Amino acid sequence: MLLGLWRATATFFPPRASKTSVTRLVEIGVPDEVWERACAGEEGARQLIYAAVAPATFALIRRVIGNRSASEDVFQDTMMILFERLTEFRQEAPLGAWLRQIAISRSLMHLRSPWRRVRLCLEGSGDEAPPVARLTTGATPPETLDLERALATLAPTARAVIWMYEVEGYSHAEIAASFGRSVSFSKSQLARAHTKLRAWFEPQGNRPTCTMS
Helix, strand or coil: CCCHHHCCCCCCCHHHHHHCCCHHHHHHCCCCHHHHHHHHCHHHHHHHHHHHHHHHHHHHHEEEEECCEEEEEHHHHHHHHHHCCCCCCCCCHHHHHHHHHHHHHHCCCCCCHHEEEEEEEEHCCCCCCCCCCHHCCCCHHHHHHHHHHCCCCCCCHHHHHHHHHHHHCCCHHHHHHHHHHCHHHHHHHHHHHHHHHHHHHCCCCCCCCCCCC
8 A cells, every 4th residue: 555655565566665654734733822823813813723734735736736837826716715714723633634625626626627727738648647857855765766756657547546545645535536436436546546556566567658648
């Protein structure tokens, strides 16, 4: 499983990959008093919320969309909506869980956008992820670099489904509802993603090229 890359040894990832940890957006919360101050318009409190949720929010959007520049646009849109609607948050779950719904909704809207299709036709390519060099900075652990390369081989829908299911903890029913499709759609996309990632991490196999089509 994809989440096993960080928390347990997965069936298609090398054991070393389990040493790294990741914070799921759904698990991120903020103190009530910080939320209250932010709702009152206090800039310092809003900065604290931004710092707490921004990295995981962008990571989620980046995995669903693939293209970095488009991900940055959707991220900015998502964060604007967060602060515009902050008073609507009912504190029935961590703030990250509420924000996750906004991020997923905006990301899938982008993927379904007719303007995206026009752009892809004009560019003559799929919604390809940037080269791995742009996905990593500094002394990136080898297992993280492998993950970036492996995810870049998946089509956008498969990449979104596996990240939502394995990392963010969505159920197949929730994924199906997000895409407006059936549960079998979610299961089949996940199975295809698993198959392709397993092939990637088989040492003796030929690794697939990075393509998002």
